Amino acid sequence: AQTVTQSQPEMSVQEAETVTLSCTYDTSESDYYLFWYKQPPSRQMILVIRQEAYKQQNATENRFSVNFQKAAKSFSLKISDSQLGDAAMYFCAYRSAGFQGGSEKLVFGKGTKLTVNP
């Protein structure tokens, strides 16, 4: 079974600074997707960024980028120029690519609570 580990329960960053959230995962599959989801307080979960395992290039979305290290099974999220609106729980998630009968479910880590200080 796949597992996702987020070792930082809480992180804080000053507004306009950069912060990196860590995520490691365990799988025996070679094809899969990795995601970072953001869950603001009392609001619904939204996708921040996704990475296909077959792609060597790290995904970027505006101020958000990932460092995907497939051999190390590591998938960190970097937030540049942090804004007050970035404050939220961030969840790392794994999903099989679905080939050869792999599950479509998302497997989540426990999350990292990010605080942005003005």
Place this chain on the structure above:
Amino acid sequence: DTGVSQDPRHKITKRGQNVTFRCDPISEHNRLYWYRQTLGQGPEFLTYFQNEAQLEKSRLLSDRFSAERPKGSFSTLEIQRTEQGDSAMYLCASSPDISYEQYFGPGTRLTVT
């Protein structure tokens, strides 16, 4: 595109009562997923549907839990004989295809007293 909607948003019930939650996915999304999230944890998968077919169920989904998606559109999740341990946020998500992200609804927060 109105997003995934869930009803009710909050439910307080007494132990032993039955509850039913509804999820309306984004239009034309053939995949629908249910997750449960307890305080301080990430969401845990419960079950998912492709159209009206329930294709996978987690071992978390005990005999007291049942889910349906009768016409391949909205879905219901029923919990019978609720227990205090059922208190959680129940999240629904939908997706148009396996290669796409899952879009989450706002969740239904269940409190069992």
